Amino acid sequence: MSQIQQQHRPGPPYAPTTASVGGVPSVIPDVPISAVFIALYLAFAATNLVIFRTNNRRGHKFIPSIALFGFCMARVLTLVLRIVWATRHTNVSLAIAANIFVNAGILIVYIINLIFAQRILRAKQPTLGWHRSLRTIFIALYVGVACALIMVITALVVSVYSLDSYTLRACRDIQLTSGTYLLVFTTLPVLVIAIAYLLPRSPVRERFGEGRMITKVIVVLLTACLCIMNAGFRVGTAWSPPRPVTNPAWYHGKAPFYVFNFTLEIIILCILTAIRIDKRFHVPNGSNQPGHYSGRVESSAGSIGDPAVEKERKGEGSTSHNV
Numbered sequence: 001m002s003q004i005q006q007q008h009r010p011g012p013p014y015a016p017t018t019a020s021v022g023g024v025p026s027v028i029p030d031v032p033i034s035a036v037f038i039a040l041y042l043a044f045a046a047t048n049l050v051i052f053r054t055n056n057r058r059g060h061k062f063i064p065s066i067a068l069f070g071f072c073m074a075r076v077l078t079l080v081l082r083i084v085w086a087t088r089h090t091n092v093s094l095a096i097a098a099n100i101f102v103n104a105g106i107l108i109v110y111i112i113n114l115i116f117a118q119r120i121l122r123a124k125q126p127t128l129g130w131h132r133s134l135r136t137i138f139i140a141l142y143v144g145v146a147c148a149l150i151m152v153i154t155a156l157v158v159s160v161y162s163l164d165s166y167t168l169r170a171c172r173d174i175q176l177t178s179g180t181y182l183l184v185f186t187t188l189p190v191l192v193i194a195i196a197y198l199l200p201r202s203p204v205r206e207r208f209g210e211g212r213m214i215t216k217v218i219v220v221l222l223t224a225c226l227c228i229m230n231a232g233f234r235v236g237t238a239w240s241p242p243r244p245v246t247n248p249a250w251y252h253g254k255a256p257f258y259v260f261n262f263t264l265e266i267i268i269l270c271i272l273t274a275i276r277i278d279k280r281f282h283v284p285n286g287s288n289q290p291g292h293y294s295g296r297v298e299s300s301a302g303s304i305g306d307p308a309v310e311k312e313r314k315g316e317g318s319t320s321h322n323v
Contacts, residue, residue: 012160012161012162013092013093013096013160013161014092014160014161014162014163015090015092015095015160016159016160016245017244017245018242018243018244018245019242019243019244019245019247019248019249019252020099020245020252021234021237021251021252021256021257022102022252022253022254022257022258022261023248023252023253023254023257024085024089024095025082025083025085025086025254026086027086027087029254030082030083030086030254031083031086033254033258034079034080034082034083034086035079035083037075037079037258037262037266038076038079038080040266041072041073041075041076041079041266041269042072042076044068044072044266044269044273045068045069045072045073045076047273048065048066048068048069048072048273049065049066049069051065051273051276051278052065052066052069052278055278059285060278060282061285062277062278062281062282064112064115064116064277064278064281065277065278067108067111067112068108068109068112068269068272068273070108071105071106071108071109072269074101074104074105074108075101075105075262075265077101078098078101078102078105079262081094081097081098081101082098085098092160096156096157096160099156100153100156102261103149103152103153103156103234104149104153105265106227106230106261106265107145107149107182109223109227109265109268110145110182110185110186110227110231111142111145112272113186113189113220113223113224113227114138114141114142114185114188114189114192116189116216116219116220116223116277116281117188117189117192117193117196117220117224118138118192119208119281119283119293120192120193120196120213120216120217120220121192121193121195121196122206122290122293123196123205123206123207123208123213123293124196124197124201124202124205124213125195125196125199125202125205126202126204126205126206126290126291126293127202127204127290128195128199129196130288130289130290141185141188144181144185145182145185148178148179148181148182149178151174151175151177151178152174152175152178152179154174155170155171155172155174155175155178156171156175158171159171159172172242175238176235176238176239179231179234179235179238180235182231182234182235183228183231183232183234183235185231186224186227186228186230186231187224187228189220189221189223189224190221190224193217193220193221197217204290204291206290206291206293206294207293207294208281208282208283208293208294209279209280209281209282209283210276210279210280210282211279211280215275215280216280216281219271219272219275219277219280222271223268223271223272226264226267226268226271227268229260229264230260230261230264230265233251233256233260234260236251237251237252
């Protein structure tokens, strides 16, 4: 678009001139599809809330369950905004809000999966897993996710309030950098699991939660693969040359949008909810050093946690650790 045409665009905020994944929603098919996904997310939100409250009453505090509840509710809001946008195509502010929530919600799952991988590392390699330097690295990684989200939101908002070509290029660069960081972040659970198993076996390795360790590893790796697909699709489409809104590529269509975003997320929720992560990945409250997972050292919270988990830990090495 020429500079003269740019200057005559209605706004601000200015409607984008390049194609985006999912495009502008329409009543058919976006509203029915979004309604189905809303029902699914509400079901998973209710399930995880019930699990959290039930466990909490027993002194079994498992924060990832309430985090998944928050993720599901954020996705409900995302889809509600998309439905409203389908009936108000000219509302650029509404489009901005919808796109922000599409980018934000899944980050909760990225973080939860790395936390689970970190727990496996601490159980298999306690000395390394609890090392202060590694703790600092993980904290920095989590802060990096928050920074990436803030930068994406800022760049997205600035880009629709400016016509300056330099500003628009800078906003695109910020979005590409943040998206690439998040893609790398989704691969970290695989790296952490590899380190936990490739290093020599620790003589003080521990167990945590219920079930066999290999089952926990499979859950983390499977979830990581789905997260990588999600982030990889986002980054791949972002790095592709921009196309006019009137000539989108195949990956800008509605089917890729719903498959690589919400469908993958529903599969992840099915996995995490069905295998009861609140039991398999539970650790004693206040765990902060080697020995806390196995109960050799009492945690600072003074509570070992859920009785069922404690029974499982006392049976370490027995045949009760089944899938």
